[in-house]
Amino acid sequence: MKVKLHMHNSNHNVAVFGAGYIGLVAGACFAELGHRVTIRDIQPARIQALQSGAVPIYEPGLGEMLTRNSKRLRFTLDADEAVRDAEIVYVCVDTPPTASGDADLSRIWAVINALKGASHLAVVTVKSTVPVGTGARIRAAMDTAGLEHVPYASNPEFTAEGRAVEDFMHPDRIVIGTEDDTAAELLADLHDGVKGPTLLMDVASAEMVKLTANALLATKISFTNEIATLCEATGADIAHVTKATGMDHRLGPHFMNAGLGYGGSCFPKDSRALRALASNSGYAFQLLTAVIEVNDLQPRRAVQRLKNELNGLKGRTIALLGMTFKPGTDDMREAPSTVIASRLQAEGAHVRCWDPMAPACNDGPWASAHRCATLPQTMTAADGAIIATEWPQLRQANWSRLATMMNTPVLFDGRNLLTPHVMKQHGYIYLSVGRPTTPATPATTPHDRHPQRA
Structure with a gap:
């Protein structure tokens, strides 16, 4: 593994394919670094919004960065326009899971097909998360498309939603995978001004780094939730356990928060993709299978515990507080709240929901859930409540x-x-993950005024 190459500190023309969370942040940050960037997407409404100065996704700092660098940014639906003056192409399209758990690479192939004959390019770089071995297949496809002299590189993203701009500009590391030294130096130069070390490696290793990092973080989350379940059975408190365990310098405190499990666009998809990659190679990745199963169970356990406490959920009104998969984003992909809402409705409950950022949702369980504008509206006459997203407003x-x-x-x-004892003082029967259930203080609870329905 080589270290960062010499920087030339020059500005480049970059074409970014995909104006989603990854492409839009990458394009804005490259413009912030002084490069000229054209972002292409296939969704007319998204491109029209960006051309008019609107930001179609919520990400702290992104809108200001796009405005600040508007003279260096262009948005288009036309692939030829995006590529015409470009030296570097970044592929930032999504790779959703298929029914088999493999990554759907159809959007990747569509971009490669759109580059046909663009032999002036200095490098084609994939930032999208792809299975290990995809780079070799793309290399072959580029050769067929008349791009045999254009180098290929993998530059995986490690940005977390809610802090993507900060993560891009101040990363733990920049990983560049390529067999071409000139392309490696060009991409390292492209990132000049980014505060973080650059690691150069082969393409397959770069592809594996992204999947490995996310799978390991998912493992820490599921392991912590398994310990939390044991804490509930034994009377231990997960907050004390994780605080003390995380102080071990070999382990660290990060991603050891017990809760409803992971969600979003990366952890669920990448964990399943890595498991599928192993299965396709004839290897049963048993640890990762357990990680996924534990995570799938967490939101269901929440509903079951509330059901036990209320003696059933049929006919009950339940307040669901938080819809997005985590605070600081409007992303609903793989959010535990969706499973919770669906399970509550399957048990016969009426769901009221609140979230300060979630978009209007009419799919699945949200079609029959009642969206409330305020917390008091959500909680009025509710028979129980579940916190699904840790919004600061809560x-x-x-x-x-x-x-x-x-x-x-x-x-x-x-x-x-x-805090359990504080919630007890407020009159709640308070349940949480891995901590003892706190019964309400009888003198302060209005519970007796509203006997439970049979």
Whole structure:
């Protein structure tokens, strides 16, 4: 593995294919570094919004960065226009999972096909997450498309939604996988100004780094949730356990928060993709299979625990607090809240939901859930509530007042956001993940005024 090559500190013309979370952030950040960037997408509404100065996704700092660098940014639906003056092409399209768990690479192939004959390019770079071995297949496809003299590179992204701009500009590392030294130097030069070390390696290793990092983080989350379940069975407190365990310098405290499990566009997809890659290679990745199964169970456990506490959910009104997969984003992909809402409805409950950022949703369980604008509206006459996203508004809420609005102040805190003894004082039967259930203080609870329905 080689270290960062010499930098020339020159500006480049970059074409970015894909104006989603990855492509839009990458394009904006490259423009911030002084490069001229054309971002191409196939969705007319998205490109029209960007051309008019609107930002179609929520990401802290992104709108300001796009505005600040508007003279260096162009947006187009035309692949030829994007490539015409480009030296470097970045492929940032999504690679959703197929029914078999493999990555759907159809959008990747569409971009490669659109580059046919663009032999002036200095390098074609894939930032999308792809299975190991995809680079070799793309290389062969590029050769067929008349791009045999254009180098290929893998430059995986390690940005987390909600802090993607910060992660891009101040990364733990920049990974560049390529067999071509000139392309490696060009991409290293492209990142000049980014505060982070650059690691150069072969394409297959670069592809594996991304999948490995996400799978290992997913493993830490599922392992912590397994320990949390043991804590519930033994009377231990997961907060004490993870704090002390995370102080071990060999382990660290990151991604050891017990809760409803991971969601979003990366961890679920990449974990399944790595498992599929192993299966396709004839290897049963048993540890990763367990990680995925534990994660799938977490939101279902939340519903079951609330059901046990309320003696059933049929006819109950349940307040679902938080819809996005994590705070600081409007992304609903693989959000645990979707499973929770679906399970609540399957048990016969009426779902009221609140979220400050989630887009209008009419798919699946959201079609029959009632979206409320405020927390008091969501909690009024509710028979129970579940915190699914750790929005700061929930930490700051007037929980004592909200308790008086509920039929039965039973709260399942799926993110361990609140403090058990404080919630007890506010009158709640408070359930959380890996911590002892806190019964409400009888003197303060309105619970007796609203007997549970049979």
